[in-house]
Amino acid sequence: MNARSWILYSAARVIIFGVILAVLLVAGLDVWISALVAALAGLGISLLVLRKPxxxxxxxxxxxxxxxxxxxxxxxxxxxxxxREG
Structure with a gap:
């Protein structure tokens, strides 16, 4: 099992989510709406950008x-x- 791929993919997903969430919060959106939009946008971006990992x-x-x-x-x-038998 390639642990490097797991760590890279997981860290990249968290970073993408965090960056989008921070931008939306700075823009003044509600926390729950920001989190929801960041999760959906992060999913879409990760599907496009993180194909190899x-x-x-x-x-x-x-x-x-x-x-x-x-x-x-x-x-x-x-x-x-x-x-254990046999």
């Missing part, structure tokens, strides 16, 4: 899902309790 994150999620076989809750609990 988002694709890297999706690839790391897909790779991790391929590596780990799905196990039932009973199997996990039995393993943790030391009652």
């Amino acid at each position: 988002r694709e890297d994150m999706a690839a790391s999620i897909a790779a991790r899902r391929r590596r780990e076989p799905e196990r039932s809750d009973d199997e996990v609990e039995d393993e943790q309790l030391g009652r």
Whole structure:
């Protein structure tokens, strides 16, 4: 899993949201309206601008899902309790 992509994407999203929120608050808009507009605008901007980090994150999620076989809750609990069969 590529932690750098996760950190870069998350930090960029927070920064985009923060900048838009600050601009709207300085412009004198209500806090709730500013937050809502900043969240929606940040989502749109991140979809357009942060395509590469988002694709890297999706690839790391897909790779991790391929590596780990799905196990039932009973199997996990039995393993943790030391009652694993065969």
